[in-house]
Amino acid sequence: MSDEIPVSIRNLLPGPGNWGIFLGAEEQEKVIAIFIDPTMAAAMLMALRKVQAPRPLTHELIARIFTGLGIRALKVVISDLDEGTYFARLYLQQASDLGRNVVEIDARPSDSIAIAIQQQCPLYVARHVWDAADDMSDLLRQAEQRAREQEEKGEDDPPDAPGSKP
Numbered sequence: 001m002s003d004e005i006p007v008s009i010r011n012l013l014p015g016p017g018n019w020g021i022f023l024g025a026e027e028q029e030k031v032i033a034i035f036i037d038p039t040m041a042a043a044m045l046m047a048l049r050k051v052q053a054p055r056p057l058t059h060e061l062i063a064r065i066f067t068g069l070g071i072r073a074l075k076v077v078i079s080d081l082d083e084g085t086y087f088a089r090l091y092l093q094q095a096s097d098l099g100r101n102v103v104e105i106d107a108r109p110s111d112s113i114a115i116a117i118q119q120q121c122p123l124y125v126a127r128h129v130w131d132a133a134d135d136m137s138d139l140l141r142q143a144e145q146r147a148r149e150q151e152e153k154g155e156d157d158p159p160d161a162p163g164s165k166p
Helices: 038-048 058-069 109-119 127-132 137-153
Strands: 004-014 019-025 031-036 071-082 085-096 099-107 123-126
Touching (some): 004 038, 004 127, 004 137, 019 038, 019 123, 019 137, 031 038, 031 109, 031 137, 038 058, 038 109, 058 071, 071 109, 085 109, 123 127
Parallel strands (some): 071 123
Antiparallel strands (some): 004 123, 019 031, 071 085
């Protein structure tokens, strides 16, 4: 049994005061949610939709730095859960004339996931985190239903990132 479960983003939806990024494993109904601030959600939505801001946002800047230094993101692992707070590790590889070097960096899950989206690298959740995390499948269904109802009423669309055009 693997210590890391591959996950994908099932949805990114607004809630009261924050947004939820819902992660799920293939062929499993269980979904976990990490709650993030609206600005981070807007940046993730732009990356998912491949929308370019007039000037680079933080995660686009990081991608440009990675490119300049010959670095690529290998994977992101949601590595720990402590009193409702998730922690993540970002794995980077740098190639040079001297060989390849892999670096593991402690980072916020929201930053790590945004980089994973930008770099198109895989997301994982440590098995002990997956097992300890609450199943948010019902919350996801409710949030999706609420979003559909708002869309049908023609209410506000999700916010775009700073500097983007509607």
